[in-house]
Amino acid sequence: MFIDVYAIQNVPPCNINRDDTGTPKTAIYGGALRARVSSQAWKRAMRESFPSMLGADELGVRTKKAVSLVADKITEVSPEMSERAMDYAEAVLKAAGVKVKESKRAGSDSGSPVTEYLLFISRSEIAKLADIAVNHFGAGEDPSSISKELKKEVSAAFHGTQALDIALFGRMLADSPDLNVDAAAQVAHAISVDKITQEYDFFTAIDDCVSEDNAGAAMIETNGFNSSTLYRYATVNVDSLLCQLGDVKAAACGARAFIEAFATSMPTGKQNSFANKTLPNALLVSIRNGGPINAVSAFEVPVRATADSSISHQAEEKLADSIRSFETSFGQSPKRAMWLATDGGGEQLRSYGEETDFVGMLAAVEDEVMAYGEGD
Known part of the structure; x- marks a missing residue:
């Protein structure tokens, strides 16, 4: 069994994941420049949120x-x-x-x-x-x-x-492969559903103790940034999680913690400069007995805002429609599908699965893993 989790998340001007030049990471997808946040950066943010959900003895x-x-x-x-x-x-x-x-x-x-x-x-x-x-x-x-x-x-x-985080994210030691642990979870690089343009903020800093006849700046610098609506995806192999944790209840709690951390965490790059902490506009979960499905191709053509529809709303609708199209075409109907959206959702989301709130979604994931692990 696999748990697929998808998010559409609007992010204001930010620089949460930088490259070697200090500029926000990007990727070309569908021939267009997209904002990108690496899976490593988001997994680190997720791991840092685990201690508030789990005991220290359950973590690495x-x-x-x-x-x-x-x-x-x-x-x-x-x-x-x-x-x-x-x-x-x-x-x-x-x-x-x-x-x-x-x-x-x-x-x-x-x-x-x-x-x-x-x-x-x-x-x-x-x-x-x-x-x-x-x-x-x-x-x-x-x-x-x-x-x-x-x-x-x-x-x-x-x-x-x-430990849960080792089971989820794996461990790799080239010099000692006997210690390697295959990750039960995969996290995709987040990319924007819309085409972005890199921008730069020119700023100065003034010395508070400078003499009154000195009007110059003590520092001149630039910050790279962009704003976007991100498509995020991750999947959890429940069988692998059960095997590595060796306990059904621990696996159920672990799957719940993974979904919660996925939805509520964010990398902290330049957070003090941009205050860009947001939550997903839409969150979708598919519980499958087949293989996982990354529906990123829904955004091969960049989404553009219209006079009566935001990028986020169009993205969540395109995502739901794309997931259902893959499921229908390849005969991989989910065991259970759930969604929530801050704008109430549209026609495609409503036909995707059952509407719920975040607490209900987490409880449902935990129940499904418990039932699967116990053989119900």
Whole structure:
């Protein structure tokens, strides 16, 4: 079973996801320039909203400081091992195939061991690794020599029940593929349904303490920005989520949290300059027993506002019509389809599925996953 979630979201002048020049990211689609927000940026925003919905023990952390996190847990479990906790933590991570090096960053972290890359690791995995370290090195094993038994236990620690965000977004380590986790969710790059033009804001800053006979600016700069109506899409593989979390209730709550985070989060780039935090104008959810369907082709021809119809309203109607056309053409009718729209929706949305509010939509997603997981 798959859960497809679609959003039409109007965004005012903003620069929420920049390229290497500081300009908002774009893409050419249908021969027209579109605003773009990368999936990585939005997934980061979603992950940052999870702690308000779920407990810390259900989530992971992406960091180069995994050695310190494991060492802190070792000290917590066995205070008498605190003096060499970093050595023990480094040993168990190396046993997993994770490369560790000495930090070259200035400050208090200088010289401390860090992983060579960001490691997505769950709180439960940190606790398991600490317990393994205590059991082995507390018994007198030398951390400089990694036994086969240690490698076996460490590998098992990374193959238990996953944290929700790791299960959803996956984990990839080129040097240690045994630790890889296939993502249960896919998030598309958001693109605008309308053709955009990049714009630039020229601004100055004045020194408050400058002398009265100095009328010059203390700083002159430009900010790139654009405004658009975004099409956003993501899908969740429920079977994969159930398998990785190992619990029907956890998967149901996880699917609900994913939809909630998808709808309510936003990347924070230049947020203080533009105050561009908006919510979707329309949100559609299709629960399918077939494969997922990204209906982006609804916007291959850019949408333009008319005297009596906004871009957002036209986009939600075109989206609903496109989804139903794909379903009809390929015989992939959804198990359940729901929608909400701040403008009340039009003819196409109303024929797409059942109208609901956000709370009702979240509850319905949770119920559907529970019923599927329990075999109802």
